[in-house]
Amino acid sequence: xxxxxxxLQATDLRVNYGAxxxxxGVSLSVKEGESLAIIGPNGAGKTTLFKALTGEVSxxxxxVMFAGKDVTSMPAHARTVEGMGxxxxxxxxxxxxxxxxxxxxxxxxxxxxxxxxxGAWWRAAxxxxxxxxxxxxxxxxxxxxxxxxxxxxxSHGDKKRLELTLALALEPKILMLDExxxxxxxxxxxxxxxxxxxxxKERGVSLVMTEHDMDVIFSLSDSVMVMNYGxxxxxxxxxxxxxxxxxxxxxxxxDMDHAAG
Amino acid sequence: MTAASWVxxxxxxxxxxxxxxxxxxxxLVVLLFFAPELVNPGLLFIIGMTLIQSVxxxxxxxxxxxxxxxxxxxxxxxxxxxxxxxxxxxxGFQLPFVMTLLIGGxxxxxxxxxxxxxxxxxxxxxxxxxxTVALTEAMGKIxxxxxxxxxxxxxGNIPRPIINLGFAMIDLTNSNDFYRFLxxxxxxxxxxxxxxxxxxxxxxxxxxxEDADRARFIGIDVARYRVISFMISGGTAALxxxxxxxxxxxxxxxxxxxxxxxxxxxxxxxxxxxxxxxxVVGSVVFTSINYWTRSYPGLSEMLVGGxxxxxxxxxxxxxxxILGKIRARLKKGDRG
Numbered sequence: 001x002x003x004x005x006x007x008l009q010a011t012d013l014r015v016n017y018g019a020x021x022x023x024x025g026v027s028l029s030v031k032e033g034e035s036l037a038i039i040g041p042n043g044a045g046k047t048t049l050f051k052a053l054t055g056e057v058s059x060x061x062x063x064v065m066f067a068g069k070d071v072t073s074m075p076a077h078a079r080t081v082e083g084m085g086x087x088x089x090x091x092x093x094x095x096x097x098x099x100x101x102x103x104x105x106x107x108x109x110x111x112x113x114x115x116x117x118x119g120a121w122w123r124a125a126x127x128x129x130x131x132x133x134x135x136x137x138x139x140x141x142x143x144x145x146x147x148x149x150x151x152x153x154x155s156h157g158d159k160k161r162l163e164l165t166l167a168l169a170l171e172p173k174i175l176m177l178d179e180x181x182x183x184x185x186x187x188x189x190x191x192x193x194x195x196x197x198x199x200x201k202e203r204g205v206s207l208v209m210t211e212h213d214m215d216v217i218f219s220l221s222d223s224v225m226v227m228n229y230g231x232x233x234x235x236x237x238x239x240x241x242x243x244x245x246x247x248x249x250x251x252x253x254x255d256m257d258h259a260a261g
Numbered sequence: 262m263t264a265a266s267w268v269x270x271x272x273x274x275x276x277x278x279x280x281x282x283x284x285x286x287x288x289l290v291v292l293l294f295f296a297p298e299l300v301n302p303g304l305l306f307i308i309g310m311t312l313i314q315s316v317x318x319x320x321x322x323x324x325x326x327x328x329x330x331x332x333x334x335x336x337x338x339x340x341x342x343x344x345x346x347x348x349x350x351x352x353g354f355q356l357p358f359v360m361t362l363l364i365g366g367x368x369x370x371x372x373x374x375x376x377x378x379x380x381x382x383x384x385x386x387x388x389x390x391x392x393t394v395a396l397t398e399a400m401g402k403i404x405x406x407x408x409x410x411x412x413x414x415x416x417g418n419i420p421r422p423i424i425n426l427g428f429a430m431i432d433l434t435n436s437n438d439f440y441r442f443l444x445x446x447x448x449x450x451x452x453x454x455x456x457x458x459x460x461x462x463x464x465x466x467x468x469x470x471e472d473a474d475r476a477r478f479i480g481i482d483v484a485r486y487r488v489i490s491f492m493i494s495g496g497t498a499a500l501x502x503x504x505x506x507x508x509x510x511x512x513x514x515x516x517x518x519x520x521x522x523x524x525x526x527x528x529x530x531x532x533x534x535x536x537x538x539x540x541v542v543g544s545v546v547f548t549s550i551n552y553w554t555r556s557y558p559g560l561s562e563m564l565v566g567g568x569x570x571x572x573x574x575x576x577x578x579x580x581x582x583i584l585g586k587i588r589a590r591l592k593k594g595d596r597g
Contacts, residue, residue, distance in 0.1 A: 054478070056474070056477075075477070076474075076477040076478060077476075077477045077478075077480050077481055077482050077483065078482075080477065080478055080479065080480040081480045085478075086478050088475075092472055092474065092475045093472075093475065094467070094468050094471035094472055094475065094476075095471055095472070096467075096471055097464075097467065097468070097471065101464065104464065105464050105465065105467075105468045105479065106479040108461045108464065108465070109465070109479045109480045109481050110479075110480060112461075113480050118461065122456075123460075124456055124459040124460045124463075125459075126461065166475075166479055167478075169479075170479060170480060
């Protein structure tokens with residue numbers, strides 16, 4: 001595949017919860033280095049689409065290609081090994097582990113999966129190089145000072161940061177962020193946006209996210225896909241989507257800048 | 262940024278505290294080693310059983326405390342080891358004794374693997390509980406109808422082994438000698454489990470216990486590591502059983518029922534499942550209560566039951582949890 005080929009491509013994806021079809025034939029593609037935001041009203045199927053892309057739920061039909069491989073029937077952990085790094089809408093970290101242990105577990109998993117050196121097998125404690133790498137990742141998100149805190153005691157924003165650290169520690173090809181700034185204070189949001197931006201610049205990692213905050217979407221995404229009732233109703237650049245009449249109809253009476261809620 | 266900044270789980274005590282604990286542990290091991298000279302044979306037998314029960318409880322808690330899975334039929338694994346070793350010694354299998362023990366453990370791990378593969382997708386909650394209970398009940402029935410395994414009467418007259426090292430013979434037929442062998446073996450198995458819990462394998466287990474979905478999304482094959490932890494746990498339980506056969510010199514169906522399965526759970530909860538040493542403390546506490554109340558039939562059950570109720574209500578983290586809390590409060594008192 002060439003440099004501009006699709007990193008992530010879904011074709012006619014369909015997901016059912018029981019008899020109810022939640023995702024009704026969605027197709028999308030994300031090129032290498034590109035950034036896509038998925039928006040839509042609550043219940044539009046954004047998170048379900050996310051789950052189908054990352055392997056958390058299986059799709060009834062359709063196909064997901066990632067990094068040149070058909071991952072449709074691959075379980076979640078295998079897709080992660082292929083290079084998907086994901087965060088959840090409500091941040092999920094290993095609550096009873098310290099922040100440092102959280103990242104160490106992620107790094108050990110990555111090194112094991114990539115057959116990178118993990119230190120002498122008989123050594124119980126993680127190797128100094130691994131700890132240094134973990135602290136560097138925590139530092140990038142500005143939470144290195146919290147490394148010995150138990151994750152359960154972290155604030156909401158710091159948990160979100162820690163979860164993003166976990167995803168980044170895997171050195172993914174694509175970041176799949178389900179509402180990366182949900183429930184955060186405005187100042188915190190922009191800090192997260194800056195971090196994600198600098199990581200994308202540094203590592204050229206692609207991004208797929210769902211998000212409600214239009215400022216975040218403007219700052220981070222190249223293109224937007226709008227969903228409603230499990231279908232794509234519009235997609236294109238941020239400007240195109242803003243001026244799309246169907247989108248305006250879905251959000252009728254709402255101020256577009258805050259419309260995605 | 263070096264390894265010095267690594268704070269291992271459950272070890273957030275001061276360095277002096279660690280030294281004190283290590284010193285106490287060393288004294289205990291020395292005392293245990295000279296126990297045959299210090300106590301009467303009856304008590305020595307009980308101490309030996311406590312060692313075996315400690316390893317058995319540790320094996321259960323590796324599954325529960327580390328990986329977050331509960332086996333309700335762990336006696337099945339114990340019985341696999343006990344009956345295999347018992348039969349091997351009784352019928353004089355041409356196997357070195359250490360090899361017999363290892364095969365006993367391996368058979369336990371194999372049984373765990375088979376259950377794990379059958380239940381690979383559902384190795385959690387009620388499914389695992391039911392399958393492990395089924396294993397134990399099935400084993401009880403099979404043994405009950407197998408004449409070579411003593412049917413309802415148990416497999417008795419198990420001789421103690423003589424280990425042939427080629428250049429020397431270690432005669433373990435004397436109970437004091439076998440006791441020392443048992444002590445060394447239990448210490449080695451415990452050290453092995455300690456390593457598992459504190460290694461990257463143990464960290465992977467704990468990640469799965471904390472949040473299996475999150476673990477999948479950092480690339481951990483959750484089903485695979487659950488089976489691995491189940492195999493280590495089942496194998497260690499079988500090893501505990503294997504060590505017990507030549508110590509008790511009889512293996513009976515009493516060791517293959519649900520009541521026997523509750524013993525390691527009871528000990529782990531009593532001592533504290535969140536601490537690696539909890540199951541050991543629990544086994545000691547349980548045995549002590551039994552020993553001190555031995556002349557009043559029924560009292561030990563009431564005491565153990567009462568202590569357990571108190572622990573579940575007041576301190577779900579067990580005896581070690583209570584001690585930790587008291588210590589933290591004392592420290593606070595010092596500062597304030």
